[in-house]
Amino acid sequence: MVTQPGYDALAGLYFETFPTPYLTSLERYVVAAFADLVRESPVEGVVLDVGCGLGQVTADLAGQGLDVIGVDPSREMLAIAKRHHPELRFVQDDARLDATDLGGRRVAAVLARYSLIHVPPSEVPDVLAGWASRMDPGTFVAVAGQTTDTVGEIAEFDHLVAPAWRWHPDRLSAALSDAGFDEMWRTVSRTDAQHRFPDVHLVARRR
Numbered sequence: 001m002v003t004q005p006g007y008d009a010l011a012g013l014y015f016e017t018f019p020t021p022y023l024t025s026l027e028r029y030v031v032a033a034f035a036d037l038v039r040e041s042p043v044e045g046v047v048l049d050v051g052c053g054l055g056q057v058t059a060d061l062a063g064q065g066l067d068v069i070g071v072d073p074s075r076e077m078l079a080i081a082k083r084h085h086p087e088l089r090f091v092q093d094d095a096r097l098d099a100t101d102l103g104g105r106r107v108a109a110v111l112a113r114y115s116l117i118h119v120p121p122s123e124v125p126d127v128l129a130g131w132a133s134r135m136d137p138g139t140f141v142a143v144a145g146q147t148t149d150t151v152g153e154i155a156e157f158d159h160l161v162a163p164a165w166r167w168h169p170d171r172l173s174a175a176l177s178d179a180g181f182d183e184m185w186r187t188v189s190r191t192d193a194q195h196r197f198p199d200v201h202l203v204a205r206r207r
Contacts, residue, residue: 004204006161007053012075014054017072021056023194027144030201031057031111035140037184037203039111043138045108050095051115055081057080057087071100072115095119095127097134107131109140117145117164121154128179132206139206141181143172147188147200155198169200175202 007014022028023109035166038047045067049058052070054077061068078090093099110131119127131141146166148155155166156200167175173183183205191200 001041007072007074007105008076010141010161011054011074011080014077015080018054018056020058023159024189026160026187026189026199027113029197030144030203031113032064033059034109037140039065040106041138041140043136045106045107045136045139047109047111048061048097048100048107049183050112051098051118052090053077053115055085055088055090057111061084062088067108067154069100069102071097096130096198098130101205102134103110107127107134109141109142109150111142113142113144113201114146116143117166118162119167120163121167124175126179128175132180135206137206140184140203141176141185141206142201142203143176144199144201145172146195146197147172166197167200171200172200172202173195175203176202180207181205182207 004091029149041112047066047068049070052058052072053069058068058070070081073094078092081090091100147164148168151168152171153168157166169186183204186202
């Protein structure tokens, strides 16, 4: 399992800096729309919040009626998540989910907000294929992260905590397609006082 010492060291600061789960109303609406898709789907299973960090979005998903597990490689981030959301389940694991025991259950959806950006691009296809192997047709994936306007580009950038990469939306969609997911919709938001780069939220369905 890949650990995240940078996030371990800054967990307390993250909690003070980001007291709410979303920086913008768009982020909140995208997660709500994703939750609607999962809730309305006839395919049953658990939702995995990959890179859950402080557990705020995990709690939001649970509040929207989803059976959700928060997954994160940072021990200290999870300690805060467990302290503030003791009723929820959190697992220390990275995006590959090798240590996440679901007790034989299938995955109804994966949400990866600003977490897949920390996976080296050469490893992302295997990560996505691993998700797909646990998911049945009709299940959902939502990925969010910093993006680029250059078509086809994957660009490393100076993230303050850990190595990170920005994916052009089309390149991200193609990687999901190769793993067995068809894009349903995406949003792209521009830079502002809180975002140095454009952001993409992309939702896809397992074919």
